[in-house]
Amino acid sequence: MQKEHNLSKNQKIIFDLIDKSRGPMKAYSILFNVQKKGIKAPLQVYRALDKLVEIGKIHKIESRNAFIACQNSSCQVSKATAFSICESCENVSEISNSKLSKYLSNFSDSSGMKYSKYNLEFFGLCKKCKSK
Amino acid sequence: MQKEHNLSKNQKIIFDLIDKSRGPMKAYSILFNVQKKGIKAPLQVYRALDKLVEIGKIHKIESRNAFIACQNSSCQVSKATAFSICESCENVSEISNSKLSKYLSNFSDSSGMKYSKYNLEFFGLCKKCKSK
DNA sequence: CTTATAAATGTTATATTATTACATACTGTT
DNA sequence: AACAGTATGTAATAATATAACATTTATAAG
Structure with missing residues (x-):
């Protein structure tokens, strides 16, 4: 809530x-x-x-x-964000993928440090731009 | 190579x-x-x-x-980066975790867009700062 | 070796992004 | 009404980054 x-x-x-x-x-x-x-x-x-x-x-x-x-209806994930960015047209969309967010929220590295937040940005070409 | x-x-x-x-x-x-x-x-x-x-x-x-x-000996992962950032002392270290990088490099979302690059930043308190 | 091409440099000016500092006003309690 | 916390207004300036243009250096092809 x-x-x-x-x-x-x-x-x-x-x-x-x-x-x-x-x-x-x-x-x-x-x-x-x-x-x-x-x-x-x-x-x-x-x-x-x-x-x-x-x-x-x-x-x-x-x-x-x-x-x-925020494109997640409820804005529950302000501390766990992931975006898809097209390097050609600069279109950006928020990724909401529960597997990804679970994976990253539970991630802990060799240092044993536990993270309270993350931000992930993916880059590539969107469908439109790829087909040009 | x-x-x-x-x-x-x-x-x-x-x-x-x-x-x-x-x-x-x-x-x-x-x-x-x-x-x-x-x-x-x-x-x-x-x-x-x-x-x-x-x-x-x-x-x-x-x-x-x-x-x-770059802290990865061979700098092979310039297109797939992940960092751990302490929000208190601002210490930053590069995360090299093959599971994580595999997972993210192969990630594709519902849009079907394939990504050629990503950057991930984790935030939290490092051990030193947590114990203060 | 020399010519062509790409990469890097030097320099000035300026654009873009973000914050400091300080005064005032609004909002929601008790 | 008094207080505390949040938001606003305003001016100045700090911090980050790029444009434009001239020149030089490195690399590779003939």
Whole structure:
């Protein structure tokens, strides 16, 4: 059972934008898009992004410095994320595969260190781009 | 069998620095450290880093914007990387676990997309930090 | 050996991504 | 109403990365 988060005004504006976007969005592109709504400064964007990431509504695609809405209906896996990234069209989608997430969540290496979080990014060509 | 790469002057200077460093190094910290050797501009650093990443001598830790020397003796896995990151002391080590790498290299999701590369970052507390 | 080509370098300027610092306002308790 | 925690507004600046262009060095083919 997840906690219901009431998003603040800026958080909602920014989440809605990212959620409606087709792909990952970059912070300054978000800024540009929400200026008409009164959000004027980078920090306002980054603060909302930080919070949204923290509560699992969005994820950061680290290799792209971009943000995408959580595609797992319940956003339960904000600490265990996996993405598929097309290196040609830059399409990104979140992978939800219970075998994979179980495997990685239980993974422990020779050092005996136990992990509380992971992020996995797969790269390749999506079907469309492969057939070009 | 891997190709033997003869590093250029700048590449060698920068690789040696990263290789001797205890942890991941950031680009501008590298720049600062090699200025005495005549490398004066960010671009000189980034170009060497790009090449070193491309040939697998170093890896980028995406979540930290930092670079670490490949710890797999033969650098065969530059396209299939996994790291363990301590969120307290920021110690990073490369994970070489053949089961994990096999599992991930063969992974394919419901979209049928086949991946040519992946990068995995695990987060947690290392032994030292946990016991504090 | 020389010519062609690719790779690497040097340099300046600038673009992009992200944070510090400080003041103020809102929200939900007790 | 008073408090604590969270969110906002604003300006300045730090940190990360790339564009554009000129030149030089290394490599391989004839």
